Amino acid sequence: MKDVEVFFIANLNIVDKETYRLYEKGFFPILKKHGGEFVTYDDSIEHLEGDTPLKGRIVIFKFPSEEVAKGWYNDPEYQKLSEYRRKGAPIVSLTMVKGIPPRN
Numbered sequence: 001m002k003d004v005e006v007f008f009i010a011n012l013n014i015v016d017k018e019t020y021r022l023y024e025k026g027f028f029p030i031l032k033k034h035g036g037e038f039v040t041y042d043d044s045i046e047h048l049e050g051d052t053p054l055k056g057r058i059v060i061f062k063f064p065s066e067e068v069a070k071g072w073y074n075d076p077e078y079q080k081l082s083e084y085r086r087k088g089a090p091i092v093s094l095t096m097v098k099g100i101p102p103r104n
Contacts, residue, residue, distance in 0.1 A: 003065035005099035007039070011092040012085070013056040019088030026081040034072035036063045055092060062099075069096060 014020050031038060039060040047054060063069035072078060085091070 003067070004101050005062055005064055006066050006069045007060060007062045007097045007099065008069070009093075009095045009097065010059040010061075011054050011056060011094075012059065012089040013092055014089040016088040019084050021088075023081060023084035023088060026084075030075065030078045030081060031061060031072065034063065034075065035068050036061055036072055057089070066096070066098065 012020075028038065039062060041057055041059040043057050045054060045058050063072060
């Protein structure tokens with residue numbers, strides 16, 4: 001069975017821009033090291049229906065498989081870097097969404 005892409009949707013509440021920038025600078029090289037790809041971000045989302053806890057910045061990125069994504073998240077280098085994110089932009093939520101499997 002072919003691996004299915006997974007997408008991450010991160011909702012961050014930036015409280016300290018300088019500290020968060022330290023995280024951003026290190027984020028992209030680690031993302032790339034794990035085969036991840038940045039998709040987009042938005043600081044002013046428009047919510048159309050239902051209740052939402054969303055506030056602040058939404059970031060979307062993806063990986064080629066769930067296994068690769070979990071490798072990125074559990075990478076000690078990423079976990080050390082994420083201390084800057086935790087201090088500068090606490091997570092409101094981090095969600096992993098599986099892509100659609102290929103049809104036979």
